[in-house]
Amino acid sequence: MITKKKVLLTGGAGYIGAHTAVEFVQQGYDVVLIDDFSKSDDTLLAGIEKIIGSKPVFFKGDCKDRQFLDKLFSEHKFDSVIHFAAYKSVNESVGNPLMYYENNLGSMVALLDTMKKHVVNEIIFSSSCTVYGQPDSIPVDETAPFKRAESPYGATKQMNERILEDEVIANKNLKAISLRYFNPVGAHPSALIGEMPIGVPGNLVPFVTQTAAGLRQKLTVFGSDYNTTDGSCVRDYIHVVDVAQAHVAALEKINDMPGRNEIFNLGTGEGVSVLELVKKFMEVTGVKLNYELGPRRPGDIEKVYADPSKAKRLLGWQTKLKLEDALRDAWRWQQKLG
Ligand code: UD1
Numbered sequence: 001m002i003t004k005k006k007v008l009l010t011g012g013a014g015y016i017g018a019h020t021a022v023e024f025v026q027q028g029y030d031v032v033l034i035d036d037f038s039k040s041d042d043t044l045l046a047g048i049e050k051i052i053g054s055k056p057v058f059f060k061g062d063c064k065d066r067q068f069l070d071k072l073f074s075e076h077k078f079d080s081v082i083h084f085a086a087y088k089s090v091n092e093s094v095g096n097p098l099m100y101y102e103n104n105l106g107s108m109v110a111l112l113d114t115m116k117k118h119v120v121n122e123i124i125f126s127s128s129c130t131v132y133g134q135p136d137s138i139p140v141d142e143t144a145p146f147k148r149a150e151s152p153y154g155a156t157k158q159m160n161e162r163i164l165e166d167e168v169i170a171n172k173n174l175k176a177i178s179l180r181y182f183n184p185v186g187a188h189p190s191a192l193i194g195e196m197p198i199g200v201p202g203n204l205v206p207f208v209t210q211t212a213a214g215l216r217q218k219l220t221v222f223g224s225d226y227n228t229t230d231g232s233c234v235r236d237y238i239h240v241v242d243v244a245q246a247h248v249a250a251l252e253k254i255n256d257m258p259g260r261n262e263i264f265n266l267g268t269g270e271g272v273s274v275l276e277l278v279k280k281f282m283e284v285t286g287v288k289l290n291y292e293l294g295p296r297r298p299g300d301i302e303k304v305y306a307d308p309s310k311a312k313r314l315l316g317w318q319t320k321l322k323l324e325d326a327l328r329d330a331w332r333w334q335q336k337l338g
Contacts, residue, residue, distance in 0.1 A: 140306060205330050232276075
């Protein structure tokens with residue numbers, strides 16, 4: 001039997017980290033999770049345990065804490081790191097930029113430093129399509145230039161990609177892959193793990209499911225006068241399990257990459273408007289959603305969706321699940337949450 005790599009997942013108790021942990025364990029990898037619980041708790045760890053049939057190996061700690069990292073890396077011989085741990089609220093980042101710069105950049109720097117010290121040479125980073133801003137042409141591919149980030153959150157994604165770009169030049173052993181997620185939605189089909197927004201959800205799908213569950217009165221569609229088929233914004237919604245599987249594909253191919261720092265879009269390649277998503281949610285679940293058309297949300301981009309062909313070509317990965325699956329799974333998870 002081939003021994004699979006030992007992989008550290010930072011932010012492993014969060015939405016995408018938890019789904020990715022399940023996929024790695026199911027593929028036979030030895031997985032260690034860390035999280036500081038600043039934006040999560042142990043709910044998803046319990047869900048992971050139910051899915052995989054054993055307790056995930058977990059340590060509570062802050063990814064900026066070098067002593068914590070040093071001890072962890074001394075006790076575990078990791079082959080690779082998947083770095084999810086970061087703050088991700090656009091609004092919060094506008095109100096508290098220093099908190100975002102300190103956390104999102106500080107954790108990357110501390111992690112890379114610790115990896116260098118302990119000779120761990122493979123990292124996959126959770127980036128975002130937010131790095132593109134409103135691209136000049138869509139579908140957008142990885143060669144599109146960065147536009148000025150709309151928020152400090154977006155700036156941290158751009159800067160972390162730059163940190164990796166610079167570090168692979170300085171550290172000749174390091175290999176890096178940044179995965180630019182479009183809009184991850186949905187939940188595990190088991191309905192044992194899913195998204196757990198804190199307070200009023202900023203993102204569309206959790207707001208939709210909470211409205212359907214009666215926790216919110218109505219959904220406001222932000223903007224109906226955009227230059228799109230029905231006037232609402234267009235995004236590329238990708239099932240979180242597809243996103244999770246892309247990390248496994250990326251790690252399996254990291255040593256076959258043409259460059260030591262490669263970037264991939266993770267999307268379906270299909271643009272869906274807010275109103276189309278709302279309609280699809282009602283079709284799939286049979287629940288009537290209370291919604292109204294409202295003003296535009298400041299900072300929103302009119303239309304963006306991925307050209308995911310590089311990931312297909314070099315990682316052998318493409319999405320398998322549909323928006324219908326994601327909405328059905330998100331709704332089942334919401335019903336479990338209550
Ligand atoms: C947002 C962030 C993006 C981040 C991503 C993480 C902004 C401007 N962008 O992307 O940087 O990487 O989350 O998940 O916040 N909508 C409504 N009503 C709602 C909520 C959303 O109509 O109550 C619309 C939005 O206007 C948008 C679409 O739904 O057109 C998707 O919104 P959202 O889920 O917040 O994702 P993004 O804005 O694409």
